[in-house]
Amino acid sequence: MIRFESVTAIYPGHTARALDDVDVLVDEGEFVFLVGESGSGKSTFLRLVLREMKAARGKVYVAGKDVGRLRWGVPKHRRRVGTVFQDFRLLPTKTVAQNVAFALQVIGKPRAQIQQLVPETLELVGLSGMGQRLPDELSGGEQQRVAIARAFVNRPQILIADEPTGNLDPHTSDEIMGLLDRINRTGTTVLMATHDVGVVDQMRKRVVELDGGRVVRDQLRGVYGHSY
Protein backbone atom coordinates (compact mmCIF):
# COMPACT_ATOMS: atom_id res chain seq x y z
CA MET A 1 0.00 0.00 0.00
CA ILE A 2 2.89 2.30 0.85
CA ARG A 3 6.36 1.66 -0.50
CA PHE A 4 9.46 3.80 0.04
CA GLU A 5 12.38 2.89 -2.21
CA SER A 6 15.71 4.42 -1.16
CA VAL A 7 13.97 7.66 -0.32
CA THR A 8 16.03 10.69 0.56
CA ALA A 9 14.29 13.93 1.44
CA ILE A 10 15.84 17.34 1.89
CA TYR A 11 13.98 20.50 2.84
CA PRO A 12 14.58 23.48 0.57
CA GLY A 13 17.39 25.64 1.88
CA HIS A 14 18.74 22.85 4.06
CA THR A 15 21.61 20.52 3.44
CA ALA A 16 20.81 17.97 6.12
CA ARG A 17 18.76 15.01 5.00
CA ALA A 18 15.38 14.80 6.69
CA LEU A 19 15.16 11.25 5.40
CA ASP A 20 18.22 9.33 4.30
CA ASP A 21 17.90 6.34 2.00
CA VAL A 22 14.76 4.94 3.57
CA ASP A 23 13.22 1.64 2.42
CA VAL A 24 9.87 0.75 3.97
CA LEU A 25 7.03 -1.42 2.74
CA VAL A 26 3.60 -1.18 4.36
CA ASP A 27 1.04 -3.74 3.23
CA GLU A 28 -2.62 -3.15 2.79
CA GLY A 29 -4.51 -3.29 6.08
CA GLU A 30 -1.42 -2.93 8.26
CA PHE A 31 -1.20 -0.77 11.36
CA VAL A 32 2.22 0.81 11.63
CA PHE A 33 3.69 3.06 14.29
CA LEU A 34 6.34 5.48 13.22
CA VAL A 35 8.44 6.32 16.26
CA GLY A 36 11.53 8.38 16.95
CA GLU A 37 12.60 11.62 18.52
CA SER A 38 11.58 15.02 17.26
CA GLY A 39 13.44 15.70 14.05
CA SER A 40 14.00 12.03 13.34
CA GLY A 41 11.99 12.25 10.13
CA LYS A 42 8.53 10.98 11.16
CA SER A 43 6.65 14.01 9.91
CA THR A 44 8.72 14.09 6.72
CA PHE A 45 7.72 10.48 6.13
CA LEU A 46 4.04 11.39 6.46
CA ARG A 47 4.42 14.47 4.29
CA LEU A 48 5.93 12.33 1.55
CA VAL A 49 3.01 9.90 1.70
CA LEU A 50 0.58 12.84 1.49
CA ARG A 51 2.65 14.34 -1.31
CA GLU A 52 3.03 17.55 0.70
CA MET A 53 6.64 17.32 -0.41
CA LYS A 54 8.61 15.36 -2.96
CA ALA A 55 11.51 13.02 -2.39
CA ALA A 56 14.88 14.38 -3.47
CA ARG A 57 15.90 10.85 -4.44
CA GLY A 58 14.16 7.51 -4.52
CA LYS A 59 10.53 6.71 -5.07
CA VAL A 60 7.41 6.82 -2.94
CA TYR A 61 4.55 4.57 -4.04
CA VAL A 62 1.13 4.95 -2.47
CA ALA A 63 -1.67 2.62 -3.57
CA GLY A 64 0.45 1.56 -6.53
CA LYS A 65 1.11 5.11 -7.73
CA ASP A 66 4.46 6.86 -7.88
CA VAL A 67 3.37 9.99 -5.99
CA GLY A 68 6.49 11.90 -7.02
CA ARG A 69 5.17 11.92 -10.57
CA LEU A 70 1.73 13.21 -9.69
CA ARG A 71 0.93 16.71 -10.80
CA TRP A 72 -2.76 17.38 -11.33
CA GLY A 73 -3.51 14.07 -9.69
CA VAL A 74 -2.40 15.27 -6.25
CA PRO A 75 -5.91 16.17 -5.00
CA LYS A 76 -7.21 12.81 -6.17
CA HIS A 77 -4.33 11.09 -4.43
CA ARG A 78 -5.16 12.87 -1.17
CA ARG A 79 -8.74 11.62 -1.36
CA ARG A 80 -7.33 8.15 -0.88
CA VAL A 81 -5.48 9.25 2.25
CA GLY A 82 -7.19 10.51 5.41
CA THR A 83 -5.18 12.64 7.80
CA VAL A 84 -5.45 13.37 11.52
CA PHE A 85 -3.30 15.83 13.47
CA GLN A 86 -2.36 16.47 17.05
CA ASP A 87 -4.19 19.82 17.02
CA PHE A 88 -7.42 18.45 15.46
CA ARG A 89 -7.71 21.34 12.96
CA LEU A 90 -11.47 21.68 13.15
CA LEU A 91 -13.27 24.74 11.80
CA PRO A 92 -14.54 26.55 14.91
CA THR A 93 -17.52 28.19 13.23
CA LYS A 94 -18.93 24.96 11.86
CA THR A 95 -20.78 22.32 13.83
CA VAL A 96 -19.45 18.80 14.24
CA ALA A 97 -21.62 17.52 11.39
CA GLN A 98 -20.67 20.46 9.19
CA ASN A 99 -16.98 19.89 9.85
CA VAL A 100 -17.29 16.29 8.73
CA ALA A 101 -19.53 17.17 5.78
CA PHE A 102 -17.06 19.87 4.68
CA ALA A 103 -14.53 17.20 3.66
CA LEU A 104 -17.11 15.69 1.31
CA GLN A 105 -18.56 18.97 0.03
CA VAL A 106 -15.24 20.32 -1.13
CA ILE A 107 -14.52 17.24 -3.21
CA GLY A 108 -17.92 17.52 -4.85
CA LYS A 109 -19.78 14.59 -3.28
CA PRO A 110 -23.53 14.66 -3.92
CA ARG A 111 -25.70 15.94 -1.12
CA ALA A 112 -27.62 12.68 -0.69
CA GLN A 113 -24.39 10.80 -0.14
CA ILE A 114 -23.20 13.38 2.38
CA GLN A 115 -26.44 13.14 4.31
CA GLN A 116 -25.98 9.41 4.58
CA LEU A 117 -22.24 9.23 5.24
CA VAL A 118 -21.91 11.95 7.89
CA PRO A 119 -24.25 10.47 10.56
CA GLU A 120 -22.93 7.01 9.77
CA THR A 121 -19.36 8.09 10.39
CA LEU A 122 -20.24 10.10 13.49
CA GLU A 123 -21.81 6.97 14.89
CA LEU A 124 -18.70 4.96 14.03
CA VAL A 125 -16.49 7.34 16.03
CA GLY A 126 -18.97 7.39 18.91
CA LEU A 127 -20.39 10.86 18.47
CA SER A 128 -23.94 10.11 17.42
CA GLY A 129 -26.27 12.85 18.59
CA MET A 130 -23.48 15.41 18.88
CA GLY A 131 -23.62 16.56 15.27
CA GLN A 132 -25.09 19.97 16.11
CA ARG A 133 -22.45 20.88 18.71
CA LEU A 134 -19.66 23.32 18.01
CA PRO A 135 -16.05 22.16 18.46
CA ASP A 136 -15.63 24.51 21.48
CA GLU A 137 -18.28 22.60 23.35
CA LEU A 138 -16.39 19.32 23.06
CA SER A 139 -13.58 17.76 25.05
CA GLY A 140 -10.20 17.18 23.43
CA GLY A 141 -10.94 13.51 22.92
CA GLU A 142 -14.28 14.30 21.32
CA GLN A 143 -12.68 16.88 19.04
CA GLN A 144 -10.13 14.31 17.92
CA ARG A 145 -13.00 11.94 17.16
CA VAL A 146 -14.52 14.60 14.96
CA ALA A 147 -11.18 14.98 13.20
CA ILE A 148 -10.97 11.20 12.71
CA ALA A 149 -14.54 11.18 11.40
CA ARG A 150 -13.60 13.89 8.92
CA ALA A 151 -10.52 11.96 7.81
CA PHE A 152 -12.44 8.71 7.48
CA VAL A 153 -15.77 9.92 6.10
CA ASN A 154 -14.61 9.49 2.50
CA ARG A 155 -13.47 5.94 3.34
CA PRO A 156 -9.79 6.42 2.45
CA GLN A 157 -7.52 3.47 1.83
CA ILE A 158 -4.93 4.91 4.18
CA LEU A 159 -5.31 6.84 7.41
CA ILE A 160 -2.36 8.94 8.47
CA ALA A 161 -2.20 10.16 12.05
CA ASP A 162 0.47 12.59 13.22
CA GLU A 163 0.67 12.44 17.02
CA PRO A 164 -3.10 12.06 17.37
CA THR A 165 -2.84 11.46 21.12
CA GLY A 166 -0.29 14.20 21.75
CA ASN A 167 -2.79 16.54 23.37
CA LEU A 168 -4.84 13.93 25.19
CA ASP A 169 -4.73 12.30 28.62
CA PRO A 170 -3.87 8.56 28.79
CA HIS A 171 -7.45 7.41 29.20
CA THR A 172 -8.70 9.46 26.25
CA SER A 173 -5.67 8.33 24.26
CA ASP A 174 -6.70 4.73 24.83
CA GLU A 175 -10.15 5.51 23.50
CA ILE A 176 -8.71 7.15 20.40
CA MET A 177 -6.39 4.19 19.84
CA GLY A 178 -9.35 1.89 20.15
CA LEU A 179 -11.09 3.91 17.48
CA LEU A 180 -8.05 3.82 15.16
CA ASP A 181 -7.82 0.09 15.74
CA ARG A 182 -11.46 -0.29 14.76
CA ILE A 183 -10.86 1.72 11.61
CA ASN A 184 -7.84 -0.47 10.86
CA ARG A 185 -10.04 -3.55 11.17
CA THR A 186 -12.26 -2.25 8.36
CA GLY A 187 -9.24 -2.84 6.12
CA THR A 188 -7.87 0.68 6.23
CA THR A 189 -4.11 0.93 6.41
CA VAL A 190 -3.14 3.07 9.41
CA LEU A 191 0.16 4.90 9.66
CA MET A 192 0.67 6.73 12.93
CA ALA A 193 3.61 8.85 13.99
CA THR A 194 3.90 9.12 17.75
CA HIS A 195 5.99 9.80 20.83
CA ASP A 196 3.51 8.09 23.06
CA VAL A 197 5.36 5.15 24.65
CA GLY A 198 2.30 3.84 26.48
CA VAL A 199 0.20 3.72 23.37
CA VAL A 200 2.83 1.89 21.31
CA ASP A 201 3.67 -0.62 24.02
CA GLN A 202 0.04 -1.40 24.62
CA MET A 203 -1.00 -1.89 21.00
CA ARG A 204 1.78 -4.30 20.03
CA LYS A 205 1.68 -3.37 16.36
CA ARG A 206 4.46 -3.04 13.83
CA VAL A 207 6.97 -0.34 14.82
CA VAL A 208 9.25 1.52 12.46
CA GLU A 209 11.80 3.62 14.31
CA LEU A 210 13.54 6.52 12.66
CA ASP A 211 16.69 8.21 13.88
CA GLY A 212 18.38 11.03 12.05
CA GLY A 213 16.36 10.25 8.94
CA ARG A 214 17.30 6.57 8.84
CA VAL A 215 15.26 3.51 9.68
CA VAL A 216 16.99 1.99 12.70
CA ARG A 217 14.35 -0.59 13.56
CA ASP A 218 11.43 -2.24 11.82
CA GLN A 219 9.72 -4.71 14.07
CA LEU A 220 6.43 -6.59 13.96
CA ARG A 221 4.46 -6.47 17.21
CA GLY A 222 7.03 -4.06 18.59
CA VAL A 223 7.23 -1.73 21.55
CA TYR A 224 8.49 1.85 21.76
CA GLY A 225 11.87 1.27 23.39
CA HIS A 226 14.72 -1.07 22.45
CA SER A 227 13.46 -4.17 24.19
CA TYR A 228 13.96 -6.89 21.66
Next chain:
Amino acid sequence: MHLRYVFSETRTGLRRNVSMSIALIVTIFVSLTLVGMGLLLNSQADKAERFWGDKLQITVFMCNANSQVDTCEGEVTAAQKATIESTIAASPEVDSFYFQGKERAFETWKEVYLSQDSEQQEIYSTVTADDMQESYWIKLKDPEQFQGIKAALGEEQGVAAVRDLREVLKPIYFWMTAMKWGAIAVAGFLLIAAIMQVGNTIRMAAYARRKEIGIMRLVGASRLYISLPFLIETLVAATIGVALAAAAMLTFMYVVIYGMLRPTSTIVEWVDWQDSFLAIGGVAALGLALTLLPTLLMTRKYLKV
Protein backbone atom coordinates in the same frame (compact mmCIF):
# COMPACT_ATOMS: atom_id res chain seq x y z
CA MET B 1 -19.66 20.87 -7.35
CA HIS B 2 -21.26 22.65 -4.45
CA LEU B 3 -21.57 26.09 -5.85
CA ARG B 4 -23.54 27.19 -2.86
CA TYR B 5 -20.39 26.90 -0.81
CA VAL B 6 -18.39 28.75 -3.44
CA PHE B 7 -20.89 31.61 -3.57
CA SER B 8 -21.27 31.93 0.17
CA GLU B 9 -17.47 32.03 0.46
CA THR B 10 -17.34 34.69 -2.23
CA ARG B 11 -19.94 36.75 -0.42
CA THR B 12 -18.09 36.54 2.88
CA GLY B 13 -14.91 37.35 1.03
CA LEU B 14 -16.34 40.51 -0.46
CA ARG B 15 -17.92 41.50 2.82
CA ARG B 16 -14.91 40.60 4.93
CA ASN B 17 -13.19 43.72 3.91
CA VAL B 18 -15.63 46.10 2.35
CA SER B 19 -13.16 48.99 2.22
CA MET B 20 -10.62 46.81 0.46
CA SER B 21 -13.19 45.64 -2.08
CA ILE B 22 -14.28 49.22 -2.70
CA ALA B 23 -10.70 50.38 -3.09
CA LEU B 24 -10.12 47.59 -5.59
CA ILE B 25 -13.25 48.44 -7.54
CA VAL B 26 -12.44 52.16 -7.59
CA THR B 27 -8.88 51.55 -8.76
CA ILE B 28 -10.06 49.23 -11.51
CA PHE B 29 -12.79 51.69 -12.46
CA VAL B 30 -10.54 54.76 -12.69
CA SER B 31 -7.65 53.03 -14.42
CA LEU B 32 -9.91 51.35 -16.95
CA THR B 33 -11.76 54.59 -17.64
CA LEU B 34 -8.42 56.21 -18.43
CA VAL B 35 -7.44 53.33 -20.66
CA GLY B 36 -10.81 53.65 -22.37
CA MET B 37 -10.26 57.37 -22.88
CA GLY B 38 -6.84 56.61 -24.32
CA LEU B 39 -8.44 54.14 -26.72
CA LEU B 40 -11.08 56.69 -27.70
CA LEU B 41 -8.44 59.34 -28.29
CA ASN B 42 -6.57 56.84 -30.37
CA SER B 43 -9.55 56.16 -32.59
CA GLN B 44 -10.23 59.90 -32.68
CA ALA B 45 -6.69 60.45 -33.94
CA ASP B 46 -7.15 57.71 -36.53
CA LYS B 47 -10.44 59.20 -37.59
CA ALA B 48 -8.95 62.68 -37.91
CA GLU B 49 -6.00 61.31 -39.81
CA ARG B 50 -8.30 59.53 -42.21
CA PHE B 51 -10.68 62.48 -42.46
CA TRP B 52 -7.97 64.96 -43.26
CA GLY B 53 -5.87 62.44 -45.11
CA ASP B 54 -8.77 61.97 -47.51
CA LYS B 55 -8.84 65.69 -48.06
CA LEU B 56 -6.11 67.13 -50.23
CA GLN B 57 -3.08 68.07 -48.34
CA ILE B 58 -2.12 71.36 -49.97
CA THR B 59 -4.51 74.04 -51.07
CA VAL B 60 -3.35 76.83 -53.34
CA PHE B 61 -5.63 79.83 -53.21
CA MET B 62 -5.71 82.14 -56.23
CA CYS B 63 -5.87 85.85 -55.89
CA ASN B 64 -9.27 87.47 -56.05
CA ALA B 65 -10.13 91.14 -56.20
CA ASN B 66 -9.69 91.62 -52.45
CA SER B 67 -6.34 89.84 -52.05
CA GLN B 68 -3.73 91.96 -50.26
CA VAL B 69 -0.60 89.95 -51.03
CA ASP B 70 2.54 90.90 -52.99
CA THR B 71 1.97 88.19 -55.55
CA CYS B 72 -1.54 89.48 -56.24
CA GLU B 73 -2.56 92.24 -58.56
CA GLY B 74 -6.29 91.89 -58.53
CA GLU B 75 -8.08 88.83 -59.87
CA VAL B 76 -5.84 86.02 -61.04
CA THR B 77 -5.47 85.92 -64.83
CA ALA B 78 -5.90 82.94 -67.11
CA ALA B 79 -2.20 83.07 -68.04
CA GLN B 80 -1.18 83.00 -64.38
CA LYS B 81 -3.46 80.07 -63.76
CA ALA B 82 -1.92 78.20 -66.69
CA THR B 83 1.58 78.75 -65.26
CA ILE B 84 0.50 77.69 -61.81
CA GLU B 85 -1.15 74.61 -63.17
CA SER B 86 1.91 73.60 -65.16
CA THR B 87 4.09 74.12 -62.07
CA ILE B 88 1.84 71.80 -60.11
CA ALA B 89 1.71 69.24 -62.88
CA ALA B 90 5.48 69.25 -63.27
CA SER B 91 6.24 68.76 -59.58
CA PRO B 92 7.46 65.26 -58.70
CA GLU B 93 5.88 65.58 -55.23
CA VAL B 94 2.35 65.87 -56.56
CA ASP B 95 0.17 62.83 -56.84
CA SER B 96 -2.95 64.47 -58.23
CA PHE B 97 -4.79 67.76 -58.09
CA TYR B 98 -7.99 69.44 -59.08
CA PHE B 99 -9.27 72.93 -59.59
CA GLN B 100 -12.09 74.39 -57.53
CA GLY B 101 -14.02 77.29 -58.93
CA LYS B 102 -15.75 80.08 -57.06
CA GLU B 103 -19.20 78.45 -57.17
CA ARG B 104 -18.00 75.26 -55.55
CA ALA B 105 -16.07 77.22 -52.94
CA PHE B 106 -19.21 79.18 -52.15
CA GLU B 107 -21.19 75.96 -51.69
CA THR B 108 -18.63 74.62 -49.23
CA TRP B 109 -18.54 77.94 -47.43
CA LYS B 110 -22.30 77.96 -47.00
CA GLU B 111 -22.25 74.37 -45.83
CA VAL B 112 -19.68 75.09 -43.16
CA TYR B 113 -20.88 78.43 -41.86
CA LEU B 114 -24.55 78.83 -42.56
CA SER B 115 -25.64 75.40 -41.46
CA GLN B 116 -24.02 75.95 -38.10
CA ASP B 117 -25.18 79.36 -37.19
CA SER B 118 -28.68 80.06 -38.41
CA GLU B 119 -28.97 83.25 -36.35
CA GLN B 120 -26.22 84.94 -38.29
CA GLN B 121 -27.44 83.96 -41.72
CA GLU B 122 -28.39 87.55 -42.41
CA ILE B 123 -24.90 88.80 -41.95
CA TYR B 124 -23.58 86.08 -44.17
CA SER B 125 -26.16 86.74 -46.82
CA THR B 126 -24.11 89.66 -48.15
CA VAL B 127 -21.40 87.23 -49.18
CA THR B 128 -21.54 86.09 -52.79
CA ALA B 129 -19.71 83.55 -54.87
CA ASP B 130 -17.54 86.29 -56.23
CA ASP B 131 -16.00 86.86 -52.81
CA MET B 132 -14.64 83.35 -52.89
CA GLN B 133 -11.19 82.38 -54.08
CA GLU B 134 -10.45 79.92 -56.81
CA SER B 135 -8.12 77.18 -55.67
CA TYR B 136 -6.08 74.16 -56.60
CA TRP B 137 -6.37 71.19 -54.26
CA ILE B 138 -3.26 69.08 -54.39
CA LYS B 139 -2.80 65.57 -53.16
CA LEU B 140 0.81 64.70 -52.44
CA LYS B 141 2.48 61.39 -53.07
CA ASP B 142 3.96 61.59 -49.59
CA PRO B 143 2.22 63.99 -47.21
CA GLU B 144 5.57 64.71 -45.55
CA GLN B 145 7.15 65.86 -48.82
CA PHE B 146 5.60 69.23 -49.44
CA GLN B 147 8.40 71.76 -49.05
CA GLY B 148 9.41 71.88 -52.72
CA ILE B 149 5.99 72.47 -54.20
CA LYS B 150 5.06 74.87 -51.45
CA ALA B 151 8.12 77.01 -52.04
CA ALA B 152 7.67 76.93 -55.83
CA LEU B 153 4.03 77.93 -55.69
CA GLY B 154 4.52 80.59 -53.02
CA GLU B 155 6.49 82.71 -55.50
CA GLU B 156 4.08 82.36 -58.43
CA GLN B 157 2.17 85.42 -59.50
CA GLY B 158 -1.55 85.04 -58.90
CA VAL B 159 -1.17 82.83 -55.83
CA ALA B 160 -2.71 84.42 -52.76
CA ALA B 161 -1.79 81.68 -50.30
CA VAL B 162 -0.53 78.13 -50.08
CA ARG B 163 -2.08 76.39 -47.17
CA ASP B 164 -0.65 73.17 -45.91
CA LEU B 165 -3.18 71.26 -43.88
CA ARG B 166 -0.41 69.54 -41.95
CA GLU B 167 0.78 72.75 -40.47
CA VAL B 168 -2.71 73.75 -39.44
CA LEU B 169 -3.31 70.42 -37.84
CA LYS B 170 0.08 69.98 -36.22
CA PRO B 171 -0.86 71.38 -32.81
CA ILE B 172 -4.10 69.41 -32.82
CA TYR B 173 -2.24 66.23 -33.61
CA PHE B 174 0.35 67.08 -31.01
CA TRP B 175 -2.19 67.57 -28.25
CA MET B 176 -4.15 64.52 -29.25
CA THR B 177 -1.03 62.37 -29.14
CA ALA B 178 0.07 63.96 -25.88
CA MET B 179 -3.32 63.37 -24.28
CA LYS B 180 -3.44 59.83 -25.54
CA TRP B 181 -0.04 58.94 -24.13
CA GLY B 182 -0.74 60.90 -20.97
CA ALA B 183 -3.91 58.93 -20.40
CA ILE B 184 -2.13 55.68 -21.15
CA ALA B 185 0.77 56.51 -18.83
CA VAL B 186 -1.50 57.44 -15.92
CA ALA B 187 -3.64 54.41 -16.65
CA GLY B 188 -0.49 52.30 -16.65
CA PHE B 189 0.43 53.38 -13.13
CA LEU B 190 -3.12 52.86 -11.94
CA LEU B 191 -3.21 49.45 -13.52
CA ILE B 192 -0.06 48.49 -11.64
CA ALA B 193 -1.81 49.65 -8.48
CA ALA B 194 -4.87 47.61 -9.44
CA ILE B 195 -2.78 44.48 -9.98
CA MET B 196 -1.12 44.93 -6.61
CA GLN B 197 -4.46 45.44 -4.94
CA VAL B 198 -5.74 42.25 -6.47
CA GLY B 199 -2.68 40.55 -5.03
CA ASN B 200 -3.23 42.09 -1.61
CA THR B 201 -6.88 41.20 -1.57
CA ILE B 202 -6.06 37.61 -2.33
CA ARG B 203 -3.28 37.48 0.21
CA MET B 204 -5.64 38.76 2.89
CA ALA B 205 -8.45 36.47 1.86
CA ALA B 206 -6.10 33.50 1.77
CA TYR B 207 -4.86 34.39 5.23
CA ALA B 208 -8.37 34.76 6.61
CA ARG B 209 -9.31 31.41 5.18
CA ARG B 210 -6.07 29.55 5.80
CA LYS B 211 -7.72 26.92 8.02
CA GLU B 212 -10.38 26.05 5.48
CA ILE B 213 -7.82 26.05 2.70
CA GLY B 214 -5.52 23.77 4.68
CA ILE B 215 -8.32 21.29 5.20
CA MET B 216 -9.47 21.50 1.61
CA ARG B 217 -5.99 20.68 0.37
CA LEU B 218 -5.73 17.86 2.86
CA VAL B 219 -8.95 16.15 1.88
CA GLY B 220 -8.13 16.51 -1.81
CA ALA B 221 -10.24 19.41 -3.03
CA SER B 222 -9.16 20.33 -6.51
CA ARG B 223 -7.07 23.38 -7.17
CA LEU B 224 -9.96 24.93 -9.08
CA TYR B 225 -12.37 24.37 -6.24
CA ILE B 226 -10.01 25.96 -3.74
CA SER B 227 -9.28 29.00 -5.86
CA LEU B 228 -12.79 29.48 -7.25
CA PRO B 229 -14.02 31.74 -4.42
CA PHE B 230 -10.94 33.93 -4.93
CA LEU B 231 -11.41 33.99 -8.66
CA ILE B 232 -15.06 34.90 -8.37
CA GLU B 233 -14.33 37.50 -5.72
CA THR B 234 -11.90 39.37 -7.95
CA LEU B 235 -14.08 38.71 -10.96
CA VAL B 236 -17.02 40.42 -9.26
CA ALA B 237 -14.80 43.39 -8.40
CA ALA B 238 -13.49 43.49 -11.98
CA THR B 239 -16.97 43.28 -13.45
CA ILE B 240 -18.21 46.16 -11.30
CA GLY B 241 -15.10 48.16 -12.19
CA VAL B 242 -15.56 47.47 -15.90
CA ALA B 243 -19.26 48.32 -15.72
CA LEU B 244 -18.49 51.64 -14.02
CA ALA B 245 -15.80 52.44 -16.57
CA ALA B 246 -18.18 51.59 -19.40
CA ALA B 247 -20.86 53.78 -17.88
CA ALA B 248 -18.38 56.64 -17.51
CA MET B 249 -17.29 56.29 -21.14
CA LEU B 250 -20.84 56.12 -22.44
CA THR B 251 -21.74 59.17 -20.38
CA PHE B 252 -18.75 60.96 -21.85
CA MET B 253 -19.83 59.95 -25.35
CA TYR B 254 -23.39 61.08 -24.75
CA VAL B 255 -22.67 64.35 -22.99
CA VAL B 256 -19.42 65.52 -24.55
CA ILE B 257 -19.14 63.95 -28.00
CA TYR B 258 -22.78 63.70 -29.03
CA GLY B 259 -24.05 66.52 -26.82
CA MET B 260 -21.38 69.14 -27.40
CA LEU B 261 -18.73 68.37 -29.99
CA ARG B 262 -20.60 66.64 -32.79
CA PRO B 263 -23.35 69.28 -33.23
CA THR B 264 -21.06 72.28 -33.00
CA SER B 265 -17.87 71.26 -34.66
CA THR B 266 -17.84 69.58 -38.04
CA ILE B 267 -14.27 70.37 -38.98
CA VAL B 268 -13.44 66.81 -38.13
CA GLU B 269 -15.23 63.49 -37.98
CA TRP B 270 -15.76 62.65 -34.31
CA VAL B 271 -15.65 59.24 -32.68
CA ASP B 272 -19.02 57.50 -32.74
CA TRP B 273 -20.85 54.93 -30.63
CA GLN B 274 -19.18 52.10 -32.48
CA ASP B 275 -15.74 53.40 -31.48
CA SER B 276 -16.84 53.66 -27.89
CA PHE B 277 -18.19 50.11 -27.93
CA LEU B 278 -14.88 48.90 -29.29
CA ALA B 279 -13.04 50.81 -26.57
CA ILE B 280 -15.37 49.36 -23.93
CA GLY B 281 -14.74 45.90 -25.31
CA GLY B 282 -11.00 46.47 -25.05
CA VAL B 283 -11.37 47.81 -21.53
CA ALA B 284 -13.49 44.83 -20.49
CA ALA B 285 -10.96 42.36 -21.87
CA LEU B 286 -8.12 44.24 -20.19
CA GLY B 287 -10.03 44.45 -16.91
CA LEU B 288 -10.68 40.72 -16.86
CA ALA B 289 -7.13 39.84 -17.89
CA LEU B 290 -5.62 42.20 -15.34
CA THR B 291 -7.59 40.73 -12.48
CA LEU B 292 -7.63 37.12 -13.56
CA LEU B 293 -3.92 36.82 -14.29
CA PRO B 294 -2.72 38.10 -10.90
CA THR B 295 -5.45 36.05 -9.23
CA LEU B 296 -4.28 32.90 -10.92
CA LEU B 297 -0.66 33.69 -10.09
CA MET B 298 -1.47 34.56 -6.49
CA THR B 299 -3.64 31.54 -5.91
CA ARG B 300 -0.80 29.43 -7.27
CA LYS B 301 1.50 31.06 -4.79
CA TYR B 302 -0.72 31.14 -1.72
CA LEU B 303 -2.86 28.10 -2.27
CA LYS B 304 -0.16 25.68 -3.32
CA VAL B 305 -1.71 22.27 -3.65
